[in-house]
Amino acid sequence: MKMLLHQVYFLLLAAFFINHVYGNTCSQKTTTYGYVCVCNSTYCDTVPQIYVKEGTYQQYTTTSQTLGFSTSNGQIKSVSEGYSIYKIDLTNSQPKQTVFGFGGAFTGSTGFNINSLPSTAQDNLLESYFAADGIEYTLCRVPIGGTDFSLTKYTYDDNHAGDVDLKYFALQDEDLLYKIPYIIKANELSNNNLELIASVWTAPPWMKTNNDYAGIGFLKIEYYQTWANYFVKFFEEYAKKGIKFWGLTTQNEPLIGLLPTFISEINAMGYTNLQMNFYFSYKIP
Numbered sequence: 001m002k003m004l005l006h007q008v009y010f011l012l013l014a015a016f017f018i019n020h021v022y023g024n025t026c027s028q029k030t031t032t033y034g035y036v037c038v039c040n041s042t043y044c045d046t047v048p049q050i051y052v053k054e055g056t057y058q059q060y061t062t063t064s065q066t067l068g069f070s071t072s073n074g075q076i077k078s079v080s081e082g083y084s085i086y087k088i089d090l091t092n093s094q095p096k097q098t099v100f101g102f103g104g105a106f107t108g109s110t111g112f113n114i115n116s117l118p119s120t121a122q123d124n125l126l127e128s129y130f131a132a133d134g135i136e137y138t139l140c141r142v143p144i145g146g147t148d149f150s151l152t153k154y155t156y157d158d159n160h161a162g163d164v165d166l167k168y169f170a171l172q173d174e175d176l177l178y179k180i181p182y183i184i185k186a187n188e189l190s191n192n193n194l195e196l197i198a199s200v201w202t203a204p205p206w207m208k209t210n211n212d213y214a215g216i217g218f219l220k221i222e223y224y225q226t227w228a229n230y231f232v233k234f235f236e237e238y239a240k241k242g243i244k245f246w247g248l249t250t251q252n253e254p255l256i257g258l259l260p261t262f263i264s265e266i267n268a269m270g271y272t273n274l275q276m277n278f279y280f281s282y283k284i285p
């Protein structure tokens with residue numbers, strides 16, 4: 001089959017903008033960092049829907065001048081190369097990648113801050129991220145235990161050195177108070193379209209060579225299988241709360257686990273390439 005190569009040139013000039021549509025206008029507030037849009041108990045910005053017809057595009061912009069979800073439509077035009085500022089080649093017949101989703105992370109500190117708002121403001125805030133009149137996040141990350149955005153350093157089996165059967169494995173307050181309730185709400189707001197990916201920052205200190213949450217530390221070889229089972233436990237405990245996961249990454253930023261604590265104090269665990277390969281030879285049951 002003959003490959004169709006469409007060369008589309010965008011000439012990004014104001015004259016092309018045919019239409020400006022705004023969501024609810026930004027309730028502006030000046031801060032030391034510049035303007036922000038305020039979302040409160042009775043009011044929050046909304047995001048205008050997509051209005052693209054064939055041959056047109058729609059762009060959303062937020063800048064300090066056009067706060068809120070400002071959007072405009074324009075027409076895709078082929079112009080001679082001499083006029084183009086940007087050139088984008090689209091090969092419609094051979095898509096190489098599909099975008100699975102966009103999103104953020106349900107960390108302990110995110111939930112803690114959401115929780116500090118009046119409940120109607122919480123609803124407005126979550127709606128602006130997950131609902132149809134918001135930015136419709138569909139793919140979010142959930143930390144397995146503590147992260148660099150946690151209130152404390154913790155794992156799900158602290159203070160039980162040698163607990164290879166993970167008898168003391170338990171979700172913590174951050175999960176129960178600050179992650180799970182908001183994940184459930186967000187999933188409802190997105191009409192169950194939310195996909196979740198889990199990532200871990202550190203194993204319990206007793207499984208590590210440095211017996212600490214942070215600093216230069218690796219998983220001890222004798223705990224590789226326990227550590228694989230730990231992931232399974234996490235998924236089981238979340239499933240009991242009605243939360244299913246689409247994916248898993250086995251370690252957040254392994255290089256942080258090669259840094260001494262005077263450089264980084266965050267929950268971390270190091271892997272070399274070899275250790276990572278070796279770890280993957282362990283089966284997650």
Ligand SMILES: *[C@@H]1O[C@H](CO)[C@@H](O)[C@H](O)[C@H]1NC(C)=O
Pocket residue numbers: 027038040041042043
């Ligand atoms: C919320 O923001 C709106 C828009 O700026 C404002 O009119 C209203 O008074 C605010 N409500 C509260 C409770 O602060």
